[in-house]
Amino acid sequence: MSLIVQKFGGTSVADAEKIRAAARKAVRAQQQGHKVVMVVSAMGKNTDTLLDLASQVNERPPARELDMLLSTGEQISVALVAMAIDSMGSKAVSLTGGQMGIRTDNTFTKARIQSISTDRIERLLDDGNIVIAAGFQGIDEDLNITTLGRGGSDTTAVALAAVLGAEACEIYTDVDGVYTTDPRVLPEARRVDVISYDEMLELASLGAGVMHSRSIEFAKKFGVPIHVRSSFSDTDGTMIVTEPESAAAAVCGAALTRDEARVTVLGVPDVPGTSLEIFSAIADQKVAVDMIVQNIGNDGRTDISFTVQRSDLESTLQAVGAAANRLGAAGISHDDKVSKVSVVGLGMAVQTGVAHKMFRALAAADVNIQMITTSEIKISVLVSRDQADRALRAVHQAFELTVEPADKKSWAQIRAARSEEADMESLVARLQGDVLEELTLTGIAVTPNQARVTLRGVPDTPGIAADMFESVAQAGVFVDMIVQGIDGEDGRTSVSMTVAEAELQGCLKVAKELMQRHGLRDVQGGDGIAKLTVSGIGLRSHTNVGTLMFRSLADVGINVEMINTSELQVNAVIDGKQAEQGCEQLNTAFAGVLR
Known part of the structure; x- marks a missing residue:
C-alpha cells in the first residue's frame, strides 16, 4: 500500500x-x-x-x-x-x-x-x-x-x-499550482505543469509564495516529488521534480521580491578578510543575505553591496556598522525602497543572450537597474520599488512566458522516461544521518584562465546595461559572471564581467567604445584570475556558508576580488595563481558536508 x-x-x-x-x-x-x-x-x-x-x-x-x-x-x-x-x-x-x-x-x-x-x-x-x-x-x-x-x-x-x-x-x-510569475500581480501568468527543484528553489527564494525554499531543499536532497494543488478544486496542479518542463526554454519564470533593502559598505580595504569581517557579523544575527556584489577594487579600496529583507535592515545596519568601523571603511549607505526582479531557468545555462534580452526589456519600459547579479540559472536586478511591477511585466512579456513551450513535457511523460533504479542504499544512509536538514554541498569547482573587464562611472539611467551587453554579444564574447554595484556616492554604478582570457582584448575594445558613447569614467581589464564556485543545497538558508568560505580563503592570504551569489552557488573571483590552493582550502573547510 x-x-x-x-x-x-x-x-x-x-x-x-x-x-x-x-x-x-x-x-x-x-x-x-x-x-x-x-x-x-x-x-x-x-x-x-x-x-x-x-x-x-x-x-x-x-x-x-x-x-x-x-x-x-x-x-x-x-x-x-x-x-x-x-x-x-x-x-x-x-x-x-x-x-x-x-x-x-x-x-x-x-x-x-x-x-x-x-x-x-x-x-x-x-x-x-x-x-x-x-x-x-x-x-x-x-x-x-x-x-x-x-x-x-x-x-x-x-x-x-x-x-x-x-x-x-x-x-x-x-492557488492551483506554480505560475510563471505571481498571478496576483500579472493576471496573464501561466500555470506550469512541471518545474525542476533548482528552478523552484530559486523562485521560492525570490518570493514566490507557493513553497518555502527550505522545503524545496529537503525535496531535492532526498528526491521527494512535490505536487502543488488547489484546496478548492481538482485541478492537476504542478509537479516539482528533478526535470524541467522544457529543455529548450531559456526562462521558466520571473519573480518579484518587493520588500528588499540595499546596504553598501563604501571604501573597505581590498585585502584578505574584508568579506569575512562583514558577513560573519551579519551571520551572527541569523540574517539571510541575498544579492552580494563585490566589484573590482580601485586604489586599494572596494565597495561591497548586498541586499536583505527590509524587515532585517535595522539589525543588519547595527552589525555592519561595527564591522565597518573595525575595517576603517569610508562609510555605509542604504536604501529601503528597492525591489528585486529576477528571471530563472535551467535553459539559460546553455543559451546565450538572456541577460541583454532582459536588460533591453527593462530599458524599453524605462526601468533603471541599480544592481545586477547572475548565476547559471538566474539573473537578478535591483530596481526602485515604485518601478517593480512595471519591471516584472516587461521581462515576463519579453520571454513570452504566457506561451506554452513547444517541447513541453508532462509529469506522466517525464515519469515514464525515468529509470526506476534509484540508489536506495545511499538514500537510506542519508536519511539515517545525524542531521536531516544539514547543509549539503554538491561540488567545489575552479574555472581557470579567466579575465575581467570593469566599466566605472556608469550613468544611472535606463538602457545602458542593455547597450553594454548587446554590444558585447555582437562582438562574439561570452560573458560568465556579471556584477553591478554602487560606485561611490554620486549616483553612478560600476559594472564588471568575467570572460575567458582569450576574449579579453575583444571585450576591452567594446568596453572602450562604450566608454566614449556613454561618458564613462574609466575602463579596466585584466587577466590571470579564476572563479571559485561552491554549489549545494541550503546555501542561503545556512547563513554561515559565506562566512566559512571567506574565512578559509583569508586564512591563507587569498583576497576575494569579486563576489556573486545565488540560491545554489556562491562564486568568488581570486588571483589565478592561488586557484589550486583556494580550492584545496574550500574542500578542507567543507569536508563534512560535501557529497
Missing part, C-alpha cells in the same frame, strides 16, 4: 467548512488505497493573531516562549481535523511535533530538523489511522517546543514524506 503526505496551509483550514473539505480529501485518498499522513498549519491568520498578542504583552518576547505560544495554532488545527475525519467514519489521530518524534536543534523560532523517529506514525498507519501531524514544530534535546520558522509546515510535510518513503508530497494551498 502506497503512502502519501498531504499538507494543508492556513487558508485551507481557515474555518469549519474548509476543515471538513480538507478532511474529505484525506478520507478519499485512504479509500483509494493509500496510507495518509496530513500535515496541517494553523487556521487562517491565527499565527499573526498570536504574534500580535505577544507584542502587546512584551515588545521583545523571549524566543523560547514565543515558540511555546505559536505552536498552539497547529495543535488547534490538527485536533479539529481529526474530529472532522472521525465524523466521516474514519479513524484519525492528531500528533504534535514532539509526539511524532521530530527532533530539532535549539534555535528557537528558526529551528532545523535533525531527526525524525517514524515508529509511532507507522504503527498508527498500520492500524488504519489517518495521521494528522502538526506542521511547523518539533522539540529539542531538552524537550523544549521549537518552531521551524516561516514556511515551516511545508518543511515538515516534505521531511515526513522523505523519511516515510512517500509516493509524493501533496501541497494543498489557495
Whole structure:
C-alpha cells in the first residue's frame, strides 16, 4: 500500500467548512488505497493573531516562549481535523511535533530538523489511522517546543514524506499550482505543469509564495516529488521534480521580491578578510543575505553591496556598522525602497543572450537597474520599488512566458522516461544521518584562465546595461559572471564581467567604445584570475556558508576580488595563481558536508 503526505496551509483550514473539505480529501485518498499522513498549519491568520498578542504583552518576547505560544495554532488545527475525519467514519489521530518524534536543534523560532523517529506514525498507519501531524514544530534535546520558522509546515510535510518513503508530497494551498510569475500581480501568468527543484528553489527564494525554499531543499536532497494543488478544486496542479518542463526554454519564470533593502559598505580595504569581517557579523544575527556584489577594487579600496529583507535592515545596519568601523571603511549607505526582479531557468545555462534580452526589456519600459547579479540559472536586478511591477511585466512579456513551450513535457511523460533504479542504499544512509536538514554541498569547482573587464562611472539611467551587453554579444564574447554595484556616492554604478582570457582584448575594445558613447569614467581589464564556485543545497538558508568560505580563503592570504551569489552557488573571483590552493582550502573547510 502506497503512502502519501498531504499538507494543508492556513487558508485551507481557515474555518469549519474548509476543515471538513480538507478532511474529505484525506478520507478519499485512504479509500483509494493509500496510507495518509496530513500535515496541517494553523487556521487562517491565527499565527499573526498570536504574534500580535505577544507584542502587546512584551515588545521583545523571549524566543523560547514565543515558540511555546505559536505552536498552539497547529495543535488547534490538527485536533479539529481529526474530529472532522472521525465524523466521516474514519479513524484519525492528531500528533504534535514532539509526539511524532521530530527532533530539532535549539534555535528557537528558526529551528532545523535533525531527526525524525517514524515508529509511532507507522504503527498508527498500520492500524488504519489517518495521521494528522502538526506542521511547523518539533522539540529539542531538552524537550523544549521549537518552531521551524516561516514556511515551516511545508518543511515538515516534505521531511515526513522523505523519511516515510512517500509516493509524493501533496501541497494543498489557495492557488492551483506554480505560475510563471505571481498571478496576483500579472493576471496573464501561466500555470506550469512541471518545474525542476533548482528552478523552484530559486523562485521560492525570490518570493514566490507557493513553497518555502527550505522545503524545496529537503525535496531535492532526498528526491521527494512535490505536487502543488488547489484546496478548492481538482485541478492537476504542478509537479516539482528533478526535470524541467522544457529543455529548450531559456526562462521558466520571473519573480518579484518587493520588500528588499540595499546596504553598501563604501571604501573597505581590498585585502584578505574584508568579506569575512562583514558577513560573519551579519551571520551572527541569523540574517539571510541575498544579492552580494563585490566589484573590482580601485586604489586599494572596494565597495561591497548586498541586499536583505527590509524587515532585517535595522539589525543588519547595527552589525555592519561595527564591522565597518573595525575595517576603517569610508562609510555605509542604504536604501529601503528597492525591489528585486529576477528571471530563472535551467535553459539559460546553455543559451546565450538572456541577460541583454532582459536588460533591453527593462530599458524599453524605462526601468533603471541599480544592481545586477547572475548565476547559471538566474539573473537578478535591483530596481526602485515604485518601478517593480512595471519591471516584472516587461521581462515576463519579453520571454513570452504566457506561451506554452513547444517541447513541453508532462509529469506522466517525464515519469515514464525515468529509470526506476534509484540508489536506495545511499538514500537510506542519508536519511539515517545525524542531521536531516544539514547543509549539503554538491561540488567545489575552479574555472581557470579567466579575465575581467570593469566599466566605472556608469550613468544611472535606463538602457545602458542593455547597450553594454548587446554590444558585447555582437562582438562574439561570452560573458560568465556579471556584477553591478554602487560606485561611490554620486549616483553612478560600476559594472564588471568575467570572460575567458582569450576574449579579453575583444571585450576591452567594446568596453572602450562604450566608454566614449556613454561618458564613462574609466575602463579596466585584466587577466590571470579564476572563479571559485561552491554549489549545494541550503546555501542561503545556512547563513554561515559565506562566512566559512571567506574565512578559509583569508586564512591563507587569498583576497576575494569579486563576489556573486545565488540560491545554489556562491562564486568568488581570486588571483589565478592561488586557484589550486583556494580550492584545496574550500574542500578542507567543507569536508563534512560535501557529497
